[in-house]
Every structure is written in structure tokens, then in C-alpha cells.
Amino acid sequence: MKWLSSICVLAATWAVGLVQAAEDTEMKSVPLRTHSLESPYLDSDMASRWWDFGGDTMIRADKYVRLAADQPSQSGWIFSRIPLTANNFEIEMEFSIAGKGNLHGDGFAMWITKERAQPGDVFGHTDRFEGLGVFFDTYKNNRPGVVFPYVMAMMGDGKTTYDRANDGKANELGGCSARGLRSSSVPSKAKLTYLKDESLSLDLQYKTEGTWTKCFDLKATDSMPLKLPNQAYLGFSAHTGELSDNFDIVKVETKNLYQPRASIPRTKDGKKLASSFERSSKKSGGGWLWFFFKIILFAGVCGGGYVGYNAYRTRQRYNRF
Incomplete structure (x- = not known):
């Protein structure tokens, strides 16, 4: 026995x-303070050690970084001072899109690009960028059959222009309609996950707190390489035209993702x-x-x-x- x-x-x-x-063997994570952002946003000398901002951006230390206010012809940006060098990473941001009017526009964007702090007319950032842009477009120009707000990703090669006339249709890697994203009753969040040269995915929270909705999940192929510049900066920008909204960044948490080396023969x-x-x-x-x-x-x-x-x-x- x-x-x-x-x-x-x-x-x-x-x-x-x-x-x-x-x-x-599961993926582990380490917070990246250099690419994270939270209240009060500024140091004691009213500057930020890790971020630069400009244009019409306003910072309210107890609430938000306002990239563009609910006024016509606003444009603002905030960019990391040092490049994001992690091969694999996750960026989770809390944001708010809200305004007084029934008509609103234009939108804001998250950037992981070679260009840094270069204002322009693509949601407040320069066109012909090299790297990744994730656009939160709140105004429909010409895209039949698509419900707005619309969220989409574009991988720029430094030469291709953004298809502004058709709301980025020619440039879209992946995207989704997100009705209710504007003036959501719960904290609006987006979570971007990137594994070097392998995959790119985006999840959204705006319907129910704690519930994530998959926007897109992309796998790299020969015809669609998911390659970022070796030196890329994390940033956010927004733009308003004749129509406007408040575009606020509330919090950003960036994590370096990795697998324990001992578990990878x-x-x-x-x-x-x-x-x-x-x-x-x-x-x-x-x-x-x-x-x-x-x-x-x-x-x-x-x-x-x-x-x-x-x-x-x-x-x-x-x-x-």
C-alpha cells in the first residue's frame, strides 16, 4: 500500500x-513610468519630466489634459520626451469626449511615431508620418454605411497621406464603430497591445464599466507587416474645425510586456x-x-x-x- x-x-x-x-510562460508586465501619465500631470515647477505639450493643450492638474476645447479651430498635443523602446507593450488610456452641441468634431489620436511633437492637420499631428496612428474620429465626412464615432488604426510609411476625404478608408489597418463612445456614462478607455512584428490589438471600454469590447485584433503577414520604427515616441493630439468637442486625456498607463527568460528555451x-x-x-x-x-x-x-x-x-x- x-x-x-x-x-x-x-x-x-x-x-x-x-x-x-x-x-x-505567461506574459509578464512592468510599468513604464516614463510613458505613463496621471494627475497632477505636472511637477512642482509646473512642467513635466517625461512629457512635452503644446498648441491649445490645457492641463487641469486635478482632472485632465485637455488636448482641444469645445471651441472652433483648436489643436493641441502632448508627446513623450524619450522614445518607447519596449519591443512588446500595452498602453491603456482613460479619456473623455464631450461637448455642448449636438453636432461635434473632429477627433483625437494616439501616436507611436518617429515624428515627435510636430503639429499638423491629421487630428492635430503632421501628415505623412512614420509609425502608428490610432484615430478616434467623431465627425463623418464621406464614409457610407459606417457609424460614427469610428476608431481605426493606420500604419504610416512616411510617404502616404491620410485619406481625409473618406475618413481614412484607404489607410485602415483595422477599425470599428463605437456608438456611445462620446459622452459615455462610464469612464471611456482604450487598451492597445503590441507584440513586436507579430500582432496589434485594440480593446475599448465605453458601454459598461469593467467590460471590454474588441475593436480589432491584427496578425502580421507579408502583405501587412506590423513594424514600428526603431525609435518611436508616444503621443496624443486633437483637432477641432467648425464643429468641436472637449478632448481630454485622463490617465495613461504603459507597460513593458515580456516572457520570463527561464521559461523560453x-x-x-x-x-x-x-x-x-x-x-x-x-x-x-x-x-x-x-x-x-x-x-x-x-x-x-x-x-x-x-x-x-x-x-x-x-x-x-x-x-x-
């Missing part, structure tokens, strides 16, 4: 160890090598489902052996009498 109990204990320990190893040339467990899973074709099935099966064998052993001892006891 002792040997059976020992095997069961070893099996349980082995299973727990594998589960912990699997958890260690590599070859001599630095390439990722599948673990023995991953290789055996692929060969068996079962993955995690098959792995847990085997654990349950082994536990069943242990349990069956224990029950059988007790039944055998009971039978022997009765046979003596």
Missing part, C-alpha cells in the same frame, strides 16, 4: 509542477526552442486537453487501486473467520 500512496503523491507533485511551469543562435512538453504535446496532437485527461486517468488508476486494495484486505479479514 505504501508504494501505491507514494506513486500517487509523486504524480500529484509532477502535475502541480507542470501547471506552475505553464503559468511561468533557446538554441545557440538565440531562437526560441519548443520545450519538451510542447514537442510531446504536438506529437500526441492533444495539447493541454490531452495532458489534463492523462492526469485525471492516472488519478483514477490510483483511486481504483486504493479501493481494490481495501476490498482485498476486507475479504482476507472475513476469510480468517
Whole structure:
């Protein structure tokens, strides 16, 4: 009986160890203070150590960074002072779009671009940019069948102009309609996740607090490489025309994403090598489902052996009498 109990204990320990190893391979994160922003936004000398701002941007230390006010012909920006060098990152921002009028425009944008603090006519930023622009467009120019506000991403090559006449239709990598994003009853948030040269996704919160809606989830291909400049700055800008709104940034949290190096076996040339467990899973074709099935099966064998052993001892006891 002792040997059976020992095997069961070893099996349980082995299973727990594998589960912990699997958890260690999950993506970890480290906050990047240099690219995060929160109240009071400014230092004691009324400046920011990590950010520059200009144009019509106003800062109310207890509430927001207002990129553009609810007035015609406003344009403002705020940009990080140092480049965002993380290969993989997540940027979560809280923002607000609201105004007095029933008609409103134009919109604001998040930038991860080679250009830094260069005002222009693309939501307050220069055109022909190199890098990523995520546009929160609140005014419909000419895009039939699309509900506004509309959120979309564009990867600029430094030469291509933004398709302003058609609300960026020719430039869109991915996007979604977000009815209710303006004057939302819950804190409006956007979460951008980028894995170097692999994927780009955007999630929005504006319907229910704590509930995220997927806007787009892109995977890199030969025809659609998701490559950012080696030196890119994080920024935000907004623009109003004849129609206007208040475009406010409330909070920005940027995180560097990484996998623990100990959990990523590599070859001599630095390439990722599948673990023995991953290789055996692929060969068996079962993955995690098959792995847990085997654990349950082994536990069943242990349990069956224990029950059988007790039944055998009971039978022997009765046979003596």
C-alpha cells in the first residue's frame, strides 16, 4: 500500500509542477513610468519630466489634459520626451469626449511615431508620418454605411497621406464603430497591445464599466507587416474645425510586456526552442486537453487501486473467520 500512496503523491507533485511551469510562460508586465501619465500631470515647477505639450493643450492638474476645447479651430498635443523602446507593450488610456452641441468634431489620436511633437492637420499631428496612428474620429465626412464615432488604426510609411476625404478608408489597418463612445456614462478607455512584428490589438471600454469590447485584433503577414520604427515616441493630439468637442486625456498607463527568460528555451543562435512538453504535446496532437485527461486517468488508476486494495484486505479479514 505504501508504494501505491507514494506513486500517487509523486504524480500529484509532477502535475502541480507542470501547471506552475505553464503559468511561468505567461506574459509578464512592468510599468513604464516614463510613458505613463496621471494627475497632477505636472511637477512642482509646473512642467513635466517625461512629457512635452503644446498648441491649445490645457492641463487641469486635478482632472485632465485637455488636448482641444469645445471651441472652433483648436489643436493641441502632448508627446513623450524619450522614445518607447519596449519591443512588446500595452498602453491603456482613460479619456473623455464631450461637448455642448449636438453636432461635434473632429477627433483625437494616439501616436507611436518617429515624428515627435510636430503639429499638423491629421487630428492635430503632421501628415505623412512614420509609425502608428490610432484615430478616434467623431465627425463623418464621406464614409457610407459606417457609424460614427469610428476608431481605426493606420500604419504610416512616411510617404502616404491620410485619406481625409473618406475618413481614412484607404489607410485602415483595422477599425470599428463605437456608438456611445462620446459622452459615455462610464469612464471611456482604450487598451492597445503590441507584440513586436507579430500582432496589434485594440480593446475599448465605453458601454459598461469593467467590460471590454474588441475593436480589432491584427496578425502580421507579408502583405501587412506590423513594424514600428526603431525609435518611436508616444503621443496624443486633437483637432477641432467648425464643429468641436472637449478632448481630454485622463490617465495613461504603459507597460513593458515580456516572457520570463527561464521559461523560453533557446538554441545557440538565440531562437526560441519548443520545450519538451510542447514537442510531446504536438506529437500526441492533444495539447493541454490531452495532458489534463492523462492526469485525471492516472488519478483514477490510483483511486481504483486504493479501493481494490481495501476490498482485498476486507475479504482476507472475513476469510480468517
